[in-house]
Amino acid sequence: MSTEIPAWFTDALAHSYDAREVVVDGHRVAYRAWGKSGHPVAVLVHGGAAHAGWWDHVAPHLAPTHRVVALDLTGHGDSDRRGTYSLEAWADEVMAVARAESDAPPVLLGHSMGGFVVLTAAQRFGTSIRGVAAIDSPVREMSPEARAWLAAGAHVPGNKTYADRATILRRFRTLPADDASLPYVRSHLAEGSVRETDDGWTWKFDPAIFLRSRMEPEELAEAACDVALIRGERGMASTDITDVVAQRLGRDIPVTVIPDAGHHIMLDQPIALIAVLQTLLGQWRTT
Numbered sequence: 001m002s003t004e005i006p007a008w009f010t011d012a013l014a015h016s017y018d019a020r021e022v023v024v025d026g027h028r029v030a031y032r033a034w035g036k037s038g039h040p041v042a043v044l045v046h047g048g049a050a051h052a053g054w055w056d057h058v059a060p061h062l063a064p065t066h067r068v069v070a071l072d073l074t075g076h077g078d079s080d081r082r083g084t085y086s087l088e089a090w091a092d093e094v095m096a097v098a099r100a101e102s103d104a105p106p107v108l109l110g111h112s113m114g115g116f117v118v119l120t121a122a123q124r125f126g127t128s129i130r131g132v133a134a135i136d137s138p139v140r141e142m143s144p145e146a147r148a149w150l151a152a153g154a155h156v157p158g159n160k161t162y163a164d165r166a167t168i169l170r171r172f173r174t175l176p177a178d179d180a181s182l183p184y185v186r187s188h189l190a191e192g193s194v195r196e197t198d199d200g201w202t203w204k205f206d207p208a209i210f211l212r213s214r215m216e217p218e219e220l221a222e223a224a225c226d227v228a229l230i231r232g233e234r235g236m237a238s239t240d241i242t243d244v245v246a247q248r249l250g251r252d253i254p255v256t257v258i259p260d261a262g263h264h265i266m267l268d269q270p271i272a273l274i275a276v277l278q279t280l281l282g283q284w285r286t287t
Helices: 007-014 087-101 113-128 144-151 165-170 183-191 207-212 239-249 270-286
Strands: 018-024 027-034 041-045 067-071 107-111 131-135 194-197 200-203 226-232 255-258
Touching: 007 183, 018 087, 027 087, 041 087, 041 113, 067 087, 087 113, 107 113, 107 270, 113 131, 131 270, 165 183, 165 194, 165 200, 226 239, 226 270, 255 270
Parallel strands: 041 067, 041 107, 107 131, 131 226, 226 255
Antiparallel strands: 018 027, 027 067, 194 200
């Protein structure tokens, strides 16, 4: 695989963003925003153990027509930690960030566990949302991140501490692991995933997030907003899972399959993902 970093990626990272925060239930929620204030809002929601930076190379490509926001859910990135986590609390955070930018109904786009969050928001706030898309989110089971974390023998709570930054960056792995990811994207995400402590370097996420990263079909209900599903050809959201989601939501749901994509579509097929998201945002802006 070529190690050359393409212009579309470096140009995206060169785009500046506004670093902002809101307080939800007494907890600080950090977010970044691209594009002009006043444009329709699109909120990008990361998966479990990830952070807002997972969208740094995607968001600028959506910003010409939208105010694009990517947040750190509590327990992730630079946001506060909670005593306990829930999909409902995270959905409240997503809506709080959207409302901080505009009173107009937002579009919510969530990857993996973040898809559970936006589907929860659709159930709770459907009339206040333009549309939601879940990206390779396998409803009906524990999130892929939680399952991979626990299968590896990791314990909750507690993240391992490493002596120096270089060592921990070499230990960066996606959950679940996927060797198909583009190395330059992977490197950028790793750099935003760590923090320094008095004892060394550790991961930013709170392992306790994995105690509530499951979504069962009975937790889905008909939503008053549009819903779309995106899945990777080699991903975790299989055809039977997307069928279950459509059945629970009570109508035909468009499903887009991105060829040769694994679970972490923004890492291995980001250009294809950007094209699909641009199409969705265009449709939901004009209808």
